[in-house]
Amino acid sequence: xxxxxxxSDVPQVLLAHHLRKLKLPTxxxxxxxxxxxxxxxxxxxxxxxxxxxxxxxxxxERRMVERRIxxxxxxxxxxxxxxxxxxxxxLNKPMVLELARCEFVVARENVIALGNSGTGKTHIAxxxxxxxxxxxxxxxxxTAASLASQLMEARDERRLLxxxxxxxxxxxxxxxxxxxxxxxxxGAELLFDVFSQRYxxxxxxxxxxxxxxxxxxxxxxxxxxxxxxxxxxxxxxxLEMNGESYRLxxxxxxxxxxxxxxxxxxxxxxPDTGEILNG
Ligand code: ADP
Ligand code: MG
Numbered sequence: 001x002x003x004x005x006x007x008s009d010v011p012q013v014l015l016a017h018h019l020r021k022l023k024l025p026t027x028x029x030x031x032x033x034x035x036x037x038x039x040x041x042x043x044x045x046x047x048x049x050x051x052x053x054x055x056x057x058x059x060x061e062r063r064m065v066e067r068r069i070x071x072x073x074x075x076x077x078x079x080x081x082x083x084x085x086x087x088x089x090x091l092n093k094p095m096v097l098e099l100a101r102c103e104f105v106v107a108r109e110n111v112i113a114l115g116n117s118g119t120g121k122t123h124i125a126x127x128x129x130x131x132x133x134x135x136x137x138x139x140x141x142x143t144a145a146s147l148a149s150q151l152m153e154a155r156d157e158r159r160l161l162x163x164x165x166x167x168x169x170x171x172x173x174x175x176x177x178x179x180x181x182x183x184x185x186x187g188a189e190l191l192f193d194v195f196s197q198r199y200x201x202x203x204x205x206x207x208x209x210x211x212x213x214x215x216x217x218x219x220x221x222x223x224x225x226x227x228x229x230x231x232x233x234x235x236x237x238x239l240e241m242n243g244e245s246y247r248l249x250x251x252x253x254x255x256x257x258x259x260x261x262x263x264x265x266x267x268x269x270x271p272d273t274g275e276i277l278n279g
Contacts (some may be wrong), residue, residue, distance in 0.1 A: 006097060026056040054083050068133040072174075074141050078126040088119055096124060099237060100131045105172050105203040109235040113207040118245025121207040137171040144178040144206075146220075147194070148187030153188065167250045168197045172205065179210035179218050188219040198233050199231040206232065 019028040031052060038048040069077070087092045099111060111128065113121040129139045142150070145258050154163040167173060173194075198204050207208060210218065212229060219225045 005228070013125075024056055025194065026059040027051040027052050030055055035052050047208065062125060064134055064136070065134055068136075068138060069130065072129055072133060072141050074129060075122075076124055076126060077130060078100075078123045079130055080127045081122075081125060083120060083123055084246075087246055087249065088241060089097045090240045091120075092113075092239065093244060095237060096128075099128055099200070102128075102135045102137065103130050104133075104237060105132050105137050107235070108200055108202065108203050109237065110232055110239045111205040111239065112232065113205070113239040113241050115209065115212060115239075115241030116245065117209055118247040119241045119243045121209075121239075121241050122176055124239065124241070125176055125205050125207050129174050130171045139174065140170045141174040141176065143176045143180075144183070144191065145181045148183050148191050151194070152184075152186055153189035160190075163191065164197060167194050168201060171204045173198060173204040174207075176207050178206050178208040179215065182218055183220070185220055186220070188224060190220070190250055192224050195232055199234070203234065204232070 015031075019025070034048065034052050034055070037043075038051070043051070080096065083096075085091060085096075088260065104111060111125075113124055115121055125139070129141055133137045148194055153162065154160045175191075193206065208215070212233075215229065216222050216225045219228065
């Protein structure tokens with residue numbers, strides 16, 4: 001009579017279970033394949049395990065970056081590599097490249113990008129956010145208007161403290177489009193509290209279409225704006241991003257290309273002789 005072994009006796013099953021508990025998915029996925037490679041190459045046991053451990057580390061790092069990017073809620077993924085610095089001569093390129101190394105995040109400093117619409121402020125903010133995720137920092141991206149309304153909603157639902165704590169805990173907070181929409185007094189005060197709570201505790205990037213002199217129109221109160229600017233600009237890197245709108249430039253370049261590329265009128269062929277009549 002044949003006796004079937006209980007599943008727990010099959011080492012692969014137990015191993016899969018243990019590796020799952022130990023959170024080593026790459027070990028589980030790769031150990032068989034790597035074992036065959038190791039046998040072929042004549043690798044000893046430590047080298048076999050080393051190769052597996054290296055694969056696990058690489059995968060873990062990649063998974064962490066992906067998780068951070070998801071958690072940041074970027075509206076789009078943009079990188080410094082795809083930014084055309086020639087299109088915006090006012091922007092200090094060395095400063096941007098230096099910021100992309102993320103030392104400002106470690107130093108808990110701020111970045112403020114100022115300029116008219118369409119000059120790439122959001123693009124640069126997203127690119128710096130992505131760089132921070134890749135370097136292992138926690139990041140959150142949000143527009144000023146949405147942040148103000150989330151704060152007000154949280155306050156109404158008596159979970160303001162929790163939201164404030166979550167916002168204070170991210171290493172890099174990106175507040176986009178400050179100034180596009182004027183804030184209510186409560187919204188302005190709650191936003192002020194966020195910046196205040198982050199002061200010297202976390203790095204913040206703010207983008208705005210308004211020069212500092214006009215921030216009072218967003219926050220309503222001169223006193224609040226003064227106090228905010230005081231904190232925000234204490235340790236700050238300012239990116240001057242005034243220039244021609246990239247969107248407009250790109251669309252007029254497309255139109256120009258369409259005109260340049262307009263096809264020649266098609267040649268007409270005489271059906272009898274096969275002779276080309278024009279073109
Ligand atoms: P802003 O936030 O200043 O209004 P955006 O960052 O939203 O401008 O830019 C508008 C669009 O143009 C985006 O798709 C962005 O990726 C692109 N863009 C802007 N400036 C550049 C640039 N210098 N190089 C490449 N793409 C750019
Ligand atoms: Mg923008």
